[in-house]
Amino acid sequence: MKLCVVLCLALFWMELQHGACQQANKRRKDAGENRIRPGGKRGKMRNPKLKEGGRGHTLLTQVLEKGRFLRLGQSTVLTPGNNLELRCKGSKIGWSYPSYLDTFNDSRLSVTQSDKYSQLILTSPSAADTGRYSCYVVVCDGTECQKDHDHAYASHIYFADKDNLFVPSDIHFQIVYLRPDKPAVVPCRVTTPQATVSLHREVPPKEIPVNGTAVTYDPTKGFVLQTPSLEYQGVFYCKAVAKGTPQISTKYQLLYVEVPSSPPFVSLKASSELVNGGDNINVTCSVVGEPDVDVSFTWSFPGQGQRPVHIQSSWRLVNRGRGQTIRITQSILSVEDMETIDFGKYICKAKNLHGETLVSTSIMSK
Numbered sequence: 001m002k003l004c005v006v007l008c009l010a011l012f013w014m015e016l017q018h019g020a021c022q023q024a025n026k027r028r029k030d031a032g033e034n035r036i037r038p039g040g041k042r043g044k045m046r047n048p049k050l051k052e053g054g055r056g057h058t059l060l061t062q063v064l065e066k067g068r069f070l071r072l073g074q075s076t077v078l079t080p081g082n083n084l085e086l087r088c089k090g091s092k093i094g095w096s097y098p099s100y101l102d103t104f105n106d107s108r109l110s111v112t113q114s115d116k117y118s119q120l121i122l123t124s125p126s127a128a129d130t131g132r133y134s135c136y137v138v139v140c141d142g143t144e145c146q147k148d149h150d151h152a153y154a155s156h157i158y159f160a161d162k163d164n165l166f167v168p169s170d171i172h173f174q175i176v177y178l179r180p181d182k183p184a185v186v187p188c189r190v191t192t193p194q195a196t197v198s199l200h201r202e203v204p205p206k207e208i209p210v211n212g213t214a215v216t217y218d219p220t221k222g223f224v225l226q227t228p229s230l231e232y233q234g235v236f237y238c239k240a241v242a243k244g245t246p247q248i249s250t251k252y253q254l255l256y257v258e259v260p261s262s263p264p265f266v267s268l269k270a271s272s273e274l275v276n277g278g279d280n281i282n283v284t285c286s287v288v289g290e291p292d293v294d295v296s297f298t299w300s301f302p303g304q305g306q307r308p309v310h311i312q313s314s315w316r317l318v319n320r321g322r323g324q325t326i327r328i329t330q331s332i333l334s335v336e337d338m339e340t341i342d343f344g345k346y347i348c349k350a351k352n353l354h355g356e357t358l359v360s361t362s363i364m365s366k
Contacts, residue, residue: 092113184225268286299311
């Protein structure tokens with residue numbers, strides 16, 4: 001009887017030990033099953049899904065034949081003549097492209113927006129269409145909308161043309177203004193990044209060395225003069241070579257200016273300040289300023305809205321010597337057959353990108 005009890009206790013103790021071992025083995029297996037599987041094979045790791053449009057990625061794509069898409073890089077070289085179709089994902093997308101396509105209301109360009117993407121199509125592109133094409137997300141808050149700079153995607157597209165190494169321009173003699181306070185660009189852009197380009201002075205003949213500091217070259221912009229000075233004034237041109245064939249660009253007149261950036265400096269003068277009824281008068285509003293800064297004029301006068309007047313605006317460049325060039329802009333208001341209602345104060349407001357200035361003069365009856 002005692003022997004039977006001892007055997008039973010021994011068997012019970014062995015069962016307890018076996019169960020503890022199984023639990024321990026199970027825990028070890030659970031802890032290690034995500035690292036190494038039987039046979040030495042590692043578990044399959046899942047790569048995190050990248051968000052579309054994140055850093056290093058672009059939503060700007062070119063639509064190819066048969067529904068294929070090509071994600072564009074910082075620059076792209078295409079063949080002229082083949083229609084360009086670009087897409088950018090998003091329900092509200094804006095576009096930018098070479099400005100002259102807007103200036104001339106080019107019918108070859110069309111932009112359409114769908115629920116999921118916007119599409120830009122340019123038919124029969126040529127070397128002249130070489131430039132920066134970009135799309136961006138438009139963010140609206142109520143009625144106000146603005147460009148989301150963190151979600152803007154761009155590619156400089158070259159339409160390579162062996163007969164036009166330089167991007168064609170309607171301007172055959174272009175003026176470039178040199179200022180001591182900011183870089184100047186001689187805009188001889190090319191239609192292929194493979195072209196070798198050099199900058200030349202016409203008189204006296206000289207090639208301007210590109211040293212990477214004072215003078216640099218960017219095929220998307222042209223030659224950049226980092227610190228313009230009087231020594232660069234004159235007539236220049238660019239020469240491009242691709243596959244042994246040289247081509248010459250349009251000519252550029254480089255003018256050195258030292259007119260400070262400020263609101264317009266305005267003068268106002270009437271042909272006569274004391275006149276009789278029935279006389280004719282001219283009131284001239286003049287602005288002296290920087291050569292490439294546009295000026296707009298607004299007039300206020302006694303018979304405004306009741307009497308007809310003639311207003312004519314013009315501008316011209318004037319060389320003041322020592323390499324300095326200024327721009328004189330004028331607006332002339334003319335009144336014919338003066339009447340009583342025409343006598344009083346004439347006010348001219350001139351405005352440029354730096355501000356505005358008001359001046360006035362009075363015309364009285366004799």
